[in-house]
Amino acid sequence: MKKLVALLLTLALCLGTVAALADGIAKEEVKLGVILLHDEDSTYDLNFINGVNEAKEALGLSDDQVIIVRNIPESNECYQTALNLVDEGCNIIFADSFGHESFMLKAAQEVPDVDFCHATGTMAHTENLANFHNAFAAIYEGRYLAGIAAGMKLNEIKAAGKLKGEVPMMGYVGAYTYAEVVSGYTSFYLGAKSVCPDVIMKVQFTGSWYDAKEEKAAAEALINAGADLISQHADSMGAPTACENAGIPDVSYNGSTIESCPNTFIVSSRINWAPYFEYIVGQKIKGEPIDTDWTGTIETGSVVLTDVNTAVAAEGTVEAIEAAKAEFAAGTKHVFDTATEGFITKDGAPLDSYLADVDTDAAYTPDTEVVADGYFHESEFRSAPYFDVQIDGIELLNAMF
Amino acid sequence: MSHPSQNAEREPLIHLSKRSGIHPAKAWGIRLAALALGLITCGLIAFLLSEKLRSDPKLIEKFYTAFYRASFGRGKIASDPYRKTWDFLQYSALLLCIALALTPAFRMRFWNIGAEGQTLIGMLGASAVNFYLGGKIPEWLLLILMLFAAVLAGAVWGVIPALFKARWGTNETLFTLMMNYVAMFLTAYLIKKWQPMGSGTLAFANGKLPALINNYLLIILVSVALAAAMFVYLRYSKHGYEINVVGESERTAQYVGISVKKVIIRTMLLSGMLCGLTGFLFAGLNQNITRDSIGGRGFTAIIVAWLAKFNPLVMILMAALVLLLQKGAGQISQDLNVQKTAMPDVIVGVILFFIIGCEFFINYQVHFRGRGQKREEAVK
Numbered sequence: 085m086k087k088l089v090a091l092l093l094t095l096a097l098c099l100g101t102v103a104a105l106a107d108g109i110a111k112e113e114v115k116l117g118v119i120l121l122h123d124e125d126s127t128y129d130l131n132f133i134n135g136v137n138e139a140k141e142a143l144g145l146s147d148d149q150v151i152i153v154r155n156i157p158e159s160n161e162c163y164q165t166a167l168n169l170v171d172e173g174c175n176i177i178f179a180d181s182f183g184h185e186s187f188m189l190k191a192a193q194e195v196p197d198v199d200f201c202h203a204t205g206t207m208a209h210t211e212n213l214a215n216f217h218n219a220f221a222a223i224y225e226g227r228y229l230a231g232i233a234a235g236m237k238l239n240e241i242k243a244a245g246k247l248k249g250e251v252p253m254m255g256y257v258g259a260y261t262y263a264e265v266v267s268g269y270t271s272f273y274l275g276a277k278s279v280c281p282d283v284i285m286k287v288q289f290t291g292s293w294y295d296a297k298e299e300k301a302a303a304e305a306l307i308n309a310g311a312d313l314i315s316q317h318a319d320s321m322g323a324p325t326a327c328e329n330a331g332i333p334d335v336s337y338n339g340s341t342i343e344s345c346p347n348t349f350i351v352s353s354r355i356n357w358a359p360y361f362e363y364i365v366g367q368k369i370k371g372e373p374i375d376t377d378w379t380g381t382i383e384t385g386s387v388v389l390t391d392v393n394t395a396v397a398a399e400g401t402v403e404a405i406e407a408a409k410a411e412f413a414a415g416t417k418h419v420f421d422t423a424t425e426g427f428i429t430k431d432g433a434p435l436d437s438y439l440a441d442v443d444t445d446a447a448y449t450p451d452t453e454v455v456a457d458g459y460f461h462e463s464e465f466r467s468a469p470y471f472d473v474q475i476d477g478i479e480l481l482n483a484m485f
Numbered sequence: 486m487s488h489p490s491q492n493a494e495r496e497p498l499i500h501l502s503k504r505s506g507i508h509p510a511k512a513w514g515i516r517l518a519a520l521a522l523g524l525i526t527c528g529l530i531a532f533l534l535s536e537k538l539r540s541d542p543k544l545i546e547k548f549y550t551a552f553y554r555a556s557f558g559r560g561k562i563a564s565d566p567y568r569k570t571w572d573f574l575q576y577s578a579l580l581l582c583i584a585l586a587l588t589p590a591f592r593m594r595f596w597n598i599g600a601e602g603q604t605l606i607g608m609l610g611a612s613a614v615n616f617y618l619g620g621k622i623p624e625w626l627l628l629i630l631m632l633f634a635a636v637l638a639g640a641v642w643g644v645i646p647a648l649f650k651a652r653w654g655t656n657e658t659l660f661t662l663m664m665n666y667v668a669m670f671l672t673a674y675l676i677k678k679w680q681p682m683g684s685g686t687l688a689f690a691n692g693k694l695p696a697l698i699n700n701y702l703l704i705i706l707v708s709v710a711l712a713a714a715m716f717v718y719l720r721y722s723k724h725g726y727e728i729n730v731v732g733e734s735e736r737t738a739q740y741v742g743i744s745v746k747k748v749i750i751r752t753m754l755l756s757g758m759l760c761g762l763t764g765f766l767f768a769g770l771n772q773n774i775t776r777d778s779i780g781g782r783g784f785t786a787i788i789v790a791w792l793a794k795f796n797p798l799v800m801i802l803m804a805a806l807v808l809l810l811q812k813g814a815g816q817i818s819q820d821l822n823v824q825k826t827a828m829p830d831v832i833v834g835v836i837l838f839f840i841i842g843c844e845f846f847i848n849y850q851v852h853f854r855g856r857g858q859k860r861e862e863a864v865k
Binding site: 147 | 537568569572682685771777780818819
């Protein structure tokens, strides 16, 4: 009898183990490989490193369970590095740069039992590969909130009679004329417009994601052209430094610049990647599939704002941001609100309908209707932004593809 | 004070004399000692740079096994457990091909620093053919045309500095160096032109190198065959002899009736063509192109060629050695998770410094004063 019980218990244990294996893996068996374009010197990559470390801490992973590989160019070296990470025993591999995508995809096709996750990419939803995933965050909401802070500051300047021109003007330093940047500066502009209706904006592109000299020069040019406030979407300290030198308020990106720019920094939006890393590791442990397109939001903790610098920001900024955040959460407010009259217009006409290029193809043909229910549905049909409309009120001084 | 001791004081602490000859075994002993010293120095540097290593000294073992693991370790990809070894051999072979391409020019003392650009432009030529014709003609024909375009493009890129040197005596080092950047930006421009909204990578469905047993062997065999052919060409052909004479002395070459201009142009055509051939191999292997596709191998190959003293057969070993170091250094920095890392370059640089530096001790004998005295006494 005892033997029988022992046998049954053993059998049950075996079955239990098998079932557990089918369901997922033990936490100790997860191994995450992270491929980075640069290292800590770039604010963009640093943001990912911080995210990985935060997630590692939160999940209680050991040092051996996370491998970070730095300085991997957007070339075949990315593919080789991905395969090396598989050889090291990684079962989730992540890459952080847009140009890594085709190489990650190639590795994913070759190693079907490992998950490949890629930030900012656009191909996962059309490739239909079970182990290839894209991720991004609804950073346009964060930029809108930062835009509110900008608009309120402009109102303050206007009330004090210190505007440089007749109407409040913002300057924006962008990297490239991509959807990601267009979506970013437009949401920032709309945030400002929501509290300061007569605001206009001028955008200068640098043609590089990281070029301190060019970004500084672009910010200075915008300041000389009469900008009352500056914001940027590029990764160096160029624009914030130019603002601090000229005493022009700056809404930053990727993290706080208050230490170098105490007199002009207002607030900064950034994507926190820790929730995504926690999510993919969690799914692996549970044995559940990772979303093909994952979009982090304010609720997931992926879209965050730094502390507002109350020394520079207008009074009531914190409260106004919190109020808008609550409206986003309740679903009563949308960044790309096409229903409110005069809020978003293109060549004077309202934006009732828009075909966006969601599915990447060689000819970049628009394929998906994205305006419905009174707003433009950004980052819903895929995680990477596709808002690339040039709306009224924003003037592009140049273009850089 | 006695006279001889005054004499000894005047003798410098260290003095050097040129060795008339050294036993090969001793020379290799010095080289191995230098390699060992280089590795120890790297260990010390890593110890300074890596907090992780300091807190867990046991990792030092991992540090030294990294060189083996990176190139020969068994991987976890079930279908291809020896991938790392094959990958190591394949990329050694590609590095070897570029070093071999440089060799005839270097033997001629024509300092071709432009292998990076000549290889990339070859790859661009192959990719252009693939872009316009891929899928429209049979695969075998496509590959032949890609090869042809690559060799032609490489030859053009190599011969332009040679023509200027032969015609106007321009400085080939600067000229070939500048041509690298022209090639890089031309590549970036054309990729943008062919794919205006992309991320700077052009990928192809066609134009894959045929597999020979596996996907790695073809390139490895091509490189070894090329090494053998280059050895024969330089040692036994009339061309090889002419290259050597021009390298030793242009005046002697003129005196014996060798047309220096012709040799310069012919040799750089060959050098560029071989770089172009390597570019074709890259194109057929990667099936994509970016401006960084060659990834600095055109410069690394210069070190390989020098380390081998321009001997094509020794070059096989040296290409493998340099890649072994590079891969090991990458593995170390990955294992130790060093921040802001220039560490792989530092490690490779330090070890190469020791290896190249030790040649000094092979060519010169070092005498220390104390020892010299003893020897003198012994003679007495």
